[in-house]
Amino acid sequence: MTAISGTAIGKRAAAASSRTMLLAAFFVVEVAALGIFVPGWLTVDGLLDTSRIFIESGLLALGMTFVIITGGIDLSVASLLALVSVVIGFSHQAGLPLPVAMVLGIGTGVGCGLLNGAIVAYLGLHPLVVTLATMALFRGGAYVISNAAAYSEYPAWFTTIGGFYIGEVLPAQLPVFAVLCVLAWMILEKTPFGRRVYGLGENEQAVRFSGINVAHLKLKVYGLMGLLAALASIIETSRISTSRANMALGLELPVIAAVVLGGTKVTGGSGTIAGTLLGLLILSYLQDGLQFAGISSDWGLFITGALLVLGVLVNENAGRNRG
Amino acid sequence: MGQVLTSGSIDGPRPVTSESTRPDQGLEPTLGAVPVHPSAAAGQDSRVLCHMRGVGKRFSGVWACRGIDLTVLAGEVHAVIGENGAGKSTLMKLLHGVHAPEEGTIEIDGRALTFGSPRDAEAAGVAMIPQELDLFPDLSVCENLYVGRQRPRTRFGVFDWAAMRREARAVFAKLGIEIDVRAPVRSLSSASAQMVEIARALIRDARVVLMDEPTAALSQQEADRLFAIVRDLCARGVGVVYITHRLEEVFENADRVTVMRDGARVHTGPSRDLTTHSLVQMMVGRPLQKFFHRTARSPGAVALKVEGLTRRGAFEDVSFELRKGEIIGLAGLIGAGRSELAQAIFGIAAADSGTIAVDGRPVSIKNAATALGHGIAYLPEERRSQGLHLNFSSPWNIGFGNLGGLTRFGWVSPAQERRTANQYQSMFSIRGDMNKPVGGLSGGNQQKVLLSKLLFQKPDIIMLDEPTRGVDVGARAEIYRIIDELANAGKAILMISSELNEVLSMADRILVMYRGRLNGPYEGPDFSAQEIGFATAGVRVDGTEARP
Numbered sequence: 040m041t042a043i044s045g046t047a048i049g050k051r052a053a054a055a056s057s058r059t060m061l062l063a064a065f066f067v068v069e070v071a072a073l074g075i076f077v078p079g080w081l082t083v084d085g086l087l088d089t090s091r092i093f094i095e096s097g098l099l100a101l102g103m104t105f106v107i108i109t110g111g112i113d114l115s116v117a118s119l120l121a122l123v124s125v126v127i128g129f130s131h132q133a134g135l136p137l138p139v140a141m142v143l144g145i146g147t148g149v150g151c152g153l154l155n156g157a158i159v160a161y162l163g164l165h166p167l168v169v170t171l172a173t174m175a176l177f178r179g180g181a182y183v184i185s186n187a188a189a190y191s192e193y194p195a196w197f198t199t200i201g202g203f204y205i206g207e208v209l210p211a212q213l214p215v216f217a218v219l220c221v222l223a224w225m226i227l228e229k230t231p232f233g234r235r236v237y238g239l240g241e242n243e244q245a246v247r248f249s250g251i252n253v254a255h256l257k258l259k260v261y262g263l264m265g266l267l268a269a270l271a272s273i274i275e276t277s278r279i280s281t282s283r284a285n286m287a288l289g290l291e292l293p294v295i296a297a298v299v300l301g302g303t304k305v306t307g308g309s310g311t312i313a314g315t316l317l318g319l320l321i322l323s324y325l326q327d328g329l330q331f332a333g334i335s336s337d338w339g340l341f342i343t344g345a346l347l348v349l350g351v352l353v354n355e356n357a358g359r360n361r362g
Numbered sequence: 363m364g365q366v367l368t369s370g371s372i373d374g375p376r377p378v379t380s381e382s383t384r385p386d387q388g389l390e391p392t393l394g395a396v397p398v399h400p401s402a403a404a405g406q407d408s409r410v411l412c413h414m415r416g417v418g419k420r421f422s423g424v425w426a427c428r429g430i431d432l433t434v435l436a437g438e439v440h441a442v443i444g445e446n447g448a449g450k451s452t453l454m455k456l457l458h459g460v461h462a463p464e465e466g467t468i469e470i471d472g473r474a475l476t477f478g479s480p481r482d483a484e485a486a487g488v489a490m491i492p493q494e495l496d497l498f499p500d501l502s503v504c505e506n507l508y509v510g511r512q513r514p515r516t517r518f519g520v521f522d523w524a525a526m527r528r529e530a531r532a533v534f535a536k537l538g539i540e541i542d543v544r545a546p547v548r549s550l551s552s553a554s555a556q557m558v559e560i561a562r563a564l565i566r567d568a569r570v571v572l573m574d575e576p577t578a579a580l581s582q583q584e585a586d587r588l589f590a591i592v593r594d595l596c597a598r599g600v601g602v603v604y605i606t607h608r609l610e611e612v613f614e615n616a617d618r619v620t621v622m623r624d625g626a627r628v629h630t631g632p633s634r635d636l637t638t639h640s641l642v643q644m645m646v647g648r649p650l651q652k653f654f655h656r657t658a659r660s661p662g663a664v665a666l667k668v669e670g671l672t673r674r675g676a677f678e679d680v681s682f683e684l685r686k687g688e689i690i691g692l693a694g695l696i697g698a699g700r701s702e703l704a705q706a707i708f709g710i711a712a713a714d715s716g717t718i719a720v721d722g723r724p725v726s727i728k729n730a731a732t733a734l735g736h737g738i739a740y741l742p743e744e745r746r747s748q749g750l751h752l753n754f755s756s757p758w759n760i761g762f763g764n765l766g767g768l769t770r771f772g773w774v775s776p777a778q779e780r781r782t783a784n785q786y787q788s789m790f791s792i793r794g795d796m797n798k799p800v801g802g803l804s805g806g807n808q809q810k811v812l813l814s815k816l817l818f819q820k821p822d823i824i825m826l827d828e829p830t831r832g833v834d835v836g837a838r839a840e841i842y843r844i845i846d847e848l849a850n851a852g853k854a855i856l857m858i859s860s861e862l863n864e865v866l867s868m869a870d871r872i873l874v875m876y877r878g879r880l881n882g883p884y885e886g887p888d889f890s891a892q893e894i895g896f897a898t899a900g901v902r903v904d905g906t907e908a909r910p
């Protein structure tokens with residue numbers, strides 16, 4: 040009889056951590072290479088400043104990691120980000136005090152997330168189809184509310200949320216993001232909810248037979264995604280101090296890319312927050328470096344795609360070796 | 363499932379001692395001079411279809427089986443028995459090319475072969491019906507038969523489905539089974555799915571057929587049917603190797619027996635020289651004290667009362683009362699609606715009408731979460747698809763049904779998880795690496811993990827669906843003891859089992875389900891095996907058909 044160690048997820052955890060190490064190594068090499076070949080890019084200020092941009096997709100990626108681990112997907116996140124921003128902006132324009140408007144925006148985010156979850160859970164439709172529809176729905180809603188106009192009459196206190204620097208270099212949202220990452224990691228790895236998220240992705244039927252309410256679980260996961268989309272929306276709105284219906288257009292792509300590159304399997308049941316974070320850093324700094332070097336953003340997209348193919352291949356092989 | 367389940371094809375319920383189950387009868391003429399002594403079979407005999415010499419296989423450094431010699435003779439039924447995790451399935455997988463042996467050789471017809479994959483093994487005439495069936499649920503019966511095999515084509519070069527269906531129907535006709543070859547495998551009962559696996563072996567003209575616990579999921583009648591087919595195969599010179607934990611079967615059906623313990627072969631010899639006692643002694647390494655445990659109890663108040671429960675197409679007008687400290691055995695054939703009934707009570711697929719009351723209060727159970735809230739737990743019959751998360755460790759799985767029980771201040775406590783898993787590991791003597799994914803454990807040990815998961819939910823009303831499926835004798839006795847203890851502690855237990863012996867020996871009362879309707883209760887402790895056996899087939903002892 041063998042002793043039982045720690046949280047005892049065994050081989051799975053070993054595979055996941057070796058993959059995380061691989062990603063970390065890749066990230067270091069990437070930054071070093073960019074530092075060498077793109078003169079002037081590698082500065083502490085520059086690295087920190089770039090975080091202002093990826094934190095928004097980072098927040099979405101945290102939620103997306105949960106969603107994809109359950110075996111789902113949420114294509115509507117970028118649209119929801121725009122909708123929340125527009126709701127805040129135009130309810131403020133209509134005379135609502137800004138804090139109230141922000142609460143309304145967060146409510147919108149959570150509500151729309153729950154809507155996704157409810158359709159998936161209670162109507163049994165595939166999340167891909169559901170969120171493809173709500174992706175259009177939320178974006179359309181943003182256009183209708185804003186009447187295709189922009190709103191940027193934000194007070195100064197609001198714009199510091201996404202524009203304030205601690206000690207002149209550290210963007211204020213970075214520590215907030217770091218705390219949220221740790222929180223997400225703890226929830227996923229150390230709480231009953233996190234366990235159920237993994238379980239749902241690997242074998243939904245067994246979760247049901249374990250006496251767990253699968254519908255409620257899905258509602259929570261998509262609701263959490265909506266909440267994070269609302270937070271990302273507030274930070275972005277503050278950073279650019281504008282609300283527009285075409286904000287974050289196509290942002291769901293890099294978000295999903297970061298999660299998948301980070302080792303989360305699209306078939307569900309495995310994935311880590313650390314992996315997602317590394318996937319996010321790798322993609323964001325690569326794009327930033329290429330942009331800095333004056334290479335066209337089309338190339339950036341191309342390279343993102345190539346990395347993704349690579350990531351998916353590694354995932355597939357990791358799965359095969361296990362069997 | 364058609365014919366398999368109709369009452370006409372049944373000779374009679376267990377215990378069957380009639381000549382029809384002795385293998386010698388039909389086989390003697392064709393078998394001719396089958397050597398009964400293993401020493402005579404070693405190597406030179408022309409009837410040796412297959413010879414494994416000193417084979418072994420390791421998983422992460424630990425030998426699952428090692429140094430095993432095994433011969434398969436033409437026309438013999440060769441039973442392989444041993445405790446859970448003894449290495450039986452691994453040995454079969456070596457012969458079927460699933461794993462490559464790390465030591466030793468495999469000879470087929472005297473030629474040493476190495477199989478890179480099951481496809482190679484099948485080309486050499488070795489077919490296997492695995493422990494966990496691996497059919498494609500969404501493909502039709504016919505398509506499944508042809509997976510991985512050359513398909514006939516029409517002269518236009520497209521697949522000739524008509525020809526394939528003809529051939530498939532012919533194979534099933536040969537097996538004496540009525541089955542719609544166009545039906546998706548998903549829609550079949552597990553007994554019928556098993557038959558599809560057998561047909562798959564037949565259609566490949568296999569000369570060595572390996573069956574890994576083929577009877578674990580079958581009721582007596584279906585198992586009898588299977589053995590009739592096995593004897594027919596043997597009469598045509600096929601060698602059949604099969605694994606089982608039901609020792610009576612060995613004496614009724616096998617010519618030779620190989621016993622494995624801890625990855626080694628401890629005995630091979632003719633079954634007629636053995637007794638249950640000597641088999642158990644060799645398997646476990648010590649004599650078994652007591653197999654069934656039943657304490658005399660006086661049941662308490664009604665814990666679960668079901669009235670007029672109906673789900674169209676599954677079961678109809680089911681009423682019964684289950685008391686605290688009582689074990690009710692629910693017997694019946696596979697497909698009779700027993701699992702559907704239990705799952706309706708557990709809230710997986712709600713009934714259309716009828717009422718359920720727990721402790722005298724009517725309850726509405728919409729899903730398994732509410733059922734569990736009322737103290738009802740259910741051990742599912744399909745451990746891999748319904749029970750376990752195969753990629754996660756045993757402790758993870760044991761805790762999953764009751765995460766609240768592992769949680770301290772909102773966090774899952776690793777110490778508590780470890781303690782819980784250790785406790786159940788010693789309670790059920792679970793063998794294998796607990797830190798590895800549970801999918802890597804042997805079938806019987808997976809079942810023990812599933813039972814642990816159920817007990818950790820701390821239920822008051824326990825519904826067990828085939829609780830000892832694939833579990834070895836020693837652990838089985840242990841499970842019976844635990845079930846008995848649970849009843850003594852006042853739990854109300856509904857035990858679904860296709861093994862009549864188990865129901866007869868464990869239950870205080872027996873209900874029999876036949877085509878969705880309940881007969882009984884039959885009051886214990888002295889049940890008439892014959893009466894209940896007949897009832898499962900829908901026949902009264904006096905020969906009249908039971909309702910409906």
Ligand SMILES: Nc1ncnc2c1ncn2[C@@H]1O[C@H](COP(=O)(O)OP(=O)(O)OP(=O)(O)O)[C@@H](O)[C@H]1O
Pocket residue numbers: 421422425426444445446447448449450451452453493793794795801802803804805806807832834
């Ligand atoms: N794919 C695998 N990965 C890791 N370990 C394995 C794997 N398959 C089998 N084992 C280990 O090898 C040992 C023998 O397993 P095997 O499945 O052959 O047992 P068995 O005799 O068939 O038991 P059972 O009666 O429970 O089916 C067990 O300890 C099991 O944990």
Ligand SMILES: [Mg+2]
Pocket residue numbers: 450451452493574804805806
């Ligand atoms: Mg086995």
